Amino acid sequence: MSQWYIYMVRTAKGALYTGITTDVARRFSEHQAGGGKGARSLRGKGPLELVFSAETCNRATASKLEWQIKRWPRQQKEALVRGGLLLPDLTGEEGSET
Numbered sequence: 001m002s003q004w005y006i007y008m009v010r011t012a013k014g015a016l017y018t019g020i021t022t023d024v025a026r027r028f029s030e031h032q033a034g035g036g037k038g039a040r041s042l043r044g045k046g047p048l049e050l051v052f053s054a055e056t057c058n059r060a061t062a063s064k065l066e067w068q069i070k071r072w073p074r075q076q077k078e079a080l081v082r083g084g085l086l087l088p089d090l091t092g093e094e095g096s097e098t
Contacts, residue, residue: 004062006069008052008081011045016077018069020062024053051081 004023009031010019017039021027028050030037042048056062068088069077079085 002098004026004056004059005053006056006062006065007050009042010049010051012047013045015067019041053086
């Protein structure tokens with residue numbers, strides 16, 4: 001079974017993009033290349049910076065975390081990037097790592 005990761009990329013203008021993958025380095029390279037394999041929303045917004053990544057137990061968990069984080073306000077996302085906030089568990093309580 002492959003490991004899944006959640007990651008965040010910062011654009012040149014400071015926007016944060018959240019995604020999931022089985023290989024963070026490969027996926028970030030695809031985003032940086034700006035071709036057909038990178039996220040459309042990141043094209044032309046470089047230079048890009050990988051600012052956060054964390055391993056999850058499976059794809060379902062990674063997808064649920066991605067969904068939650070994408071709905072957070074910017075301030076909460078920045079706290080996660082800085083390490084001042086831990087990933088939420090899947091019961092909705094914050095403060096535990098997955």
